[in-house]
Amino acid sequence: MSDAVLTADTPVASDASIRALSTAGRGDKGVIVAVRGETGAPEAVAAEELERRLLEMGFVEGARIEILQEGLFGRDPIAVRVDDTRVALRRREARAVTVQFDGKTL
Numbered sequence: 322m323s324d325a326v327l328t329a330d331t332p333v334a335s336d337a338s339i340r341a342l343s344t345a346g347r348g349d350k351g352v353i354v355a356v357r358g359e360t361g362a363p364e365a366v367a368a369e370e371l372e373r374r375l376l377e378m379g380f381v382e383g384a385r386i387e388i389l390q391e392g393l394f395g396r397d398p399i400a401v402r403v404d405d406t407r408v409a410l411r412r413r414e415a416r417a418v419t420v421q422f423d424g425k426t427l
Contacts, residue, residue, distance in 0.1 A: 338422045343415035350387045351422035356380050360416035379403040380418050
């Protein structure tokens with residue numbers, strides 16, 4: 322990815338299959354193309370800290386992801402398989418992860 326700063330509202334490509342992880346629904350699968358700390362919303366933690374936490378949980382460029390479950394209220398949090406690891410993540414934090422989804426789209 323380029324050095325440009327991406328926000329939740331920034332289109333990352335004209336391809337509709339590339340979008341924020343926060344927009345995904347149960348069963349969506351894809352590959353992570355970018356991880357950043359900025360979500361476009363006020364955060365409880367600094368952008369650098371959020372990015373560090375996501376990277377430590379396995380949200381790295383090139384990792385395969387699949388949405389396994391969604392919470393009952395507001396579809397939050399989401400359970401995501403990242404390669405061979407399962408992680409629960411709030412949708413507001415998932416805005417910091419950009420994914421190229423295969424097949425199923427919004």
